[in-house]
Amino acid sequence: MRNVAVIFRREMAGYxxxxxxxxxxxxxxxxxxxxxxxxxxFFARGQADLQPFFTWHPWLYLFLVPALGMRLxxxxxxxxxxxxxxxxxxxxxxxxxxxxxxxxxxxxLALTLTSPIWISVNxxxxxxxxxxxxxxxxxxxxxxxxxAVCSCISATTRNQVIAFVLSVAACFAFLxxxxxxxxxxxxxxxxxxxxEGIKTLSFLAHFEAIIKGVIDFRDVVFFLSFxxxxxxxxxxxxxxxxxx
Amino acid sequence: xxxxxxxxGLRKEFGHFTAVNDxxxxxxxxxxxxxxxxxxxxxxxxxxxxTGFLTPTAGRIHICGIDVAAKPVQxxxxxxxxxxxxxxxxxMTPASFLSFIGDVRGLKGADKxxxxxxxxxxxxxxxxxxxxxxxxxxxxxxxxxLAQAILHDPEVLVLDEPTDGLDPNQKFEVRQLVQQMASxxxxxxxxxxxxxxxxxxNQAMIIARGRILANGTPKELLALSxxxxxxxxxxxxxxxxxxxxxxxxxxEVASIEAAPEGDELFRTTAFPAPDVKLHEVVSxxxxxxxxxxxxxxxESGRLDDVFRQLTTEVGQGGAHA
Ligand SMILES: Nc1ncnc2c1ncn2[C@@H]1O[C@H](COP(=O)(O)OP(=O)(O)OP(=O)(O)O)[C@@H](O)[C@H]1O
Ligand SMILES: [Mg+2]
Numbered sequence: 001m002r003n004v005a006v007i008f009r010r011e012m013a014g015y016x017x018x019x020x021x022x023x024x025x026x027x028x029x030x031x032x033x034x035x036x037x038x039x040x041x042f043f044a045r046g047q048a049d050l051q052p053f054f055t056w057h058p059w060l061y062l063f064l065v066p067a068l069g070m071r072l073x074x075x076x077x078x079x080x081x082x083x084x085x086x087x088x089x090x091x092x093x094x095x096x097x098x099x100x101x102x103x104x105x106x107x108x109l110a111l112t113l114t115s116p117i118w119i120s121v122n123x124x125x126x127x128x129x130x131x132x133x134x135x136x137x138x139x140x141x142x143x144x145x146x147x148a149v150c151s152c153i154s155a156t157t158r159n160q161v162i163a164f165v166l167s168v169a170a171c172f173a174f175l176x177x178x179x180x181x182x183x184x185x186x187x188x189x190x191x192x193x194x195x196e197g198i199k200t201l202s203f204l205a206h207f208e209a210i211i212k213g214v215i216d217f218r219d220v221v222f223f224l225s226f227x228x229x230x231x232x233x234x235x236x237x238x239x240x241x242x243x244x
Numbered sequence: 245x246x247x248x249x250x251x252x253g254l255r256k257e258f259g260h261f262t263a264v265n266d267x268x269x270x271x272x273x274x275x276x277x278x279x280x281x282x283x284x285x286x287x288x289x290x291x292x293x294x295t296g297f298l299t300p301t302a303g304r305i306h307i308c309g310i311d312v313a314a315k316p317v318q319x320x321x322x323x324x325x326x327x328x329x330x331x332x333x334x335x336m337t338p339a340s341f342l343s344f345i346g347d348v349r350g351l352k353g354a355d356k357x358x359x360x361x362x363x364x365x366x367x368x369x370x371x372x373x374x375x376x377x378x379x380x381x382x383x384x385x386x387x388x389x390l391a392q393a394i395l396h397d398p399e400v401l402v403l404d405e406p407t408d409g410l411d412p413n414q415k416f417e418v419r420q421l422v423q424q425m426a427s428x429x430x431x432x433x434x435x436x437x438x439x440x441x442x443x444x445x446n447q448a449m450i451i452a453r454g455r456i457l458a459n460g461t462p463k464e465l466l467a468l469s470x471x472x473x474x475x476x477x478x479x480x481x482x483x484x485x486x487x488x489x490x491x492x493x494x495x496e497v498a499s500i501e502a503a504p505e506g507d508e509l510f511r512t513t514a515f516p517a518p519d520v521k522l523h524e525v526v527s528x529x530x531x532x533x534x535x536x537x538x539x540x541x542x543e544s545g546r547l548d549d550v551f552r553q554l555t556t557e558v559g560q561g562g563a564h565a
Contacts, residue, residue, distance in 0.1 A: 003348065006344065006347040006348050007348075009344075009347075010333075010336075010344045013336070013340060014333065014335055014336070017335040017336065017376075018335050079331055079333075079334065080327065080329060080331030081331045081332065081333055083292070083297050083327045083331060084327060084331050084332070084333075084392075086296075086297055087295040087296060087297050087320060087323070087325045087327070088320060088345070088348045088349075089317045089318075089320040089321040089348065089349070090317070090320075090348060091316075091317055242297060242298065242299075
């Protein structure tokens with residue numbers, strides 16, 4: 001665990017040593033505001049809740065998270081530092097976890113900086129703060145799930161553009177896993193049981209359950225185990241094909 | 245097992261291509277092993293397997309008695325590694341980078357600070373201490389890579405072309421550094437500079453196409469040279485044909501080579517027949533004829549020749565044990 005912290009700190013310092021952290025946070029906040037206020041008609045609804053804010057998160061994450069996640073391993077491969085990192089006395093999982101947590105923290109930081117909007121609804125009316133807190137938590141968990149997928153895909157290539165495009169596609173599939181668009185694609189050639197399984201993977205379904213204000217333990221477990229699975233898969237993949 | 249590095253039957257295939265083909269060797273404390281070989285010989289691939297980056301297709305590696313495949317993290321603790329091209333995190337400074345390496349290596353507090361100061365002194369990084377690594381010159385990057393490898397004073401040191409890109413002064417410094425550290429460590433260095441082998445290595449291995457062609461002390465390798473045991477006579481041009489003819493006529497001489505040196509001199513080199521010593525025969529001949537020889541020299545052969553001799557034979561498809 002000590003190693004996870006060391007890797008985490010280096011990654012964090014890396015985000016702030018380059019403009020990456022600032023660019024990401026600013027774009028994150030601008031996009032969130034545009035969608036909440038213009039597209040989501042935040043004020044015109046006249047209701048004191050953050051529904052129009054959170055509704056957009058799954059869609060915004062579709063691009064913002066791969067933008068952050070694409071470099072996780074692809075950049076290390078490209079620059080050759082992967083050889084440096086993986087010949088240090090650090091286990092594969094520690095490295096993957098440290099990197100993941102740092103990127104997740106960046107998203108958490110950006111999310112925290114949206115808190116003025118939470119304050120405004122409290123000034124303007126009387127929202128259900130429990131629901132809002134749950135929604136923030138759900139949003140962070142969902143972002144983590146996206147990020148874990150991106151991390152795994154980034155582990156397979158040295159090209160960040162490829163990592164980005166594949167990550168967006170994969171995240172899109174998971175986002176809509178429970179919907180006809182994705183289900184129809186599988187219906188023709190997978191058994192019913194698998195189809196039911198795919199349905200349960202839908203981010204959107206889990207996220208919408210959470211932002212209604214009911215934190216179901218199962219939704220939380222879903223996201224956490226999803227993250228664990230993809231992190232593990234990523235670590236395994238890198239271990240298999242480190243040199244290519 | 246006393247060897248700090250013990251490699252048995254190491255093999256690495258990339259698809260159908262065999263980059264490293266059944267290599268075995270061991271390195272003991274105090275030994276500095278030089279890896280020599282043409283481009284693509286498999287030197288870096290071997291080092292990547294030693295340091296646990298690549299998984300061998302077959303074979304076993306023990307570092308200080310620890311099986312690298314079974315306990316990679318423990319083995320990596322014992323090793324300091326400078327990868328080929330010295331990859332580094334570009335956005336960090338030498339200061340933050342070495343601090344990070346210190347953390348990973350488990351150095352703490354005053355101990356870490358002292359150790360880093362010591363290393364900075366040794367590889368002379370003071371001038372660029374707070375400068376982003378991406379803006380450093382090639383030689384300085386290499387120095388940071390080297391500092392990173394020796395920071396935790398490892399028992400086993402694996403350096404892939406450590407002096408590549410360094411200026412002559414730094415090359416000298418690095419060789420000295422390696423020699424200073426050599427007494428209690430097992431060190432492997434790959435290099436294309438053959439004089440480096442003479443300067444720092446007490447063991448050398450020539451590899452080509454993934455196979456070991458020769459393994460021994462630099463002296464033993466020199467003995468493989470066709471020049472070893474040969475004698476040459478430096479004499480005025482007018483006598484050249486007589487000297488050549490007389491040498492050629494000796495049963496102890498297998499062949500001769502003659503080449504002009506300057507305007508009026510000629511050097512005739514006599515190569516011995518198998519298992520024959522030439523020194524008495526040659527000097528006897530010179531005295532008997534009363535030739536005014538300017539020099540009679542024992543040729544010692546150079547590592548370059550041995551290298552070319554061994555590696556081009558393989559290149560032409562010739563078999564060599
Ligand atoms: N990841 C890889 N995939 C396929 N082939 C590889 C890979 N890595 C190395 N090779 C091949 O293995 C062979 C040995 O490469 P290696 O880097 O070990 O050579 P080297 O002895 O270090 O050469 P140099 O002196 O040029 O550094 C080369 O032919 C190389 O093309
Ligand atoms: Mg090499």
